[in-house]
Amino acid sequence: MTKIALFCAAGMSTSMLVSKMRKAAEVKGIEVEIDAHPESQMAKHLDGLNVALLGPQVGYILPKAKKVCDEKGVPVAVIPTVDYGMMNGEKVLAFALKLAGK
Template sequence: MIKIKLVCATGVSSNLLVDVLKRKAAEKKVDCEISSSSSMNITDAVNSSDVLVLGPQYGYKLDEVQALADGKCAVVTLKEYEYSSIEADKIVDKAVEAYNAFKK
């Protein structure tokens, strides 16, 4: 099971997207657990996830988060246009691809 954590500045906007991501993952038959977190809990998110998906409002911290996550989990960022329920299937794909690349 892939543990995917969607991280944004406060955790509020990512929380809205989590339900849609769960439905899309189920449709794609991806065995995963998807949750959200605020950036204030980034250390816990790194330690409890296989993939961190950073919302666009937190993407500017990519280098810092990648350094923190080094060897612990994969990290991807979303662009503004990707951060919506319309793009949910692509977000799931992006997280799975990052996980597979990380596990190699």
């Protein structure tokens, strides 16, 4: 089971993307747990996480996020803007799994 968390300004804009990622995982038979949270709560949601993704609108916090995530050994990256804008769950799922080394 791979645990993925998406972080954005309020945790709302990523919720639709989370649904699309879950559907893509289901179709491919990949076991994942994907959730969305506000970036302000990142530190609370890192335990047991395999990868953290930031919405492009909060990409500016990447240096701060790397510092917090590195302490827990969690890879973190910004979701590519085009994939986020198109709500391409399949591509974002593949991006997350690659980042997690899966």
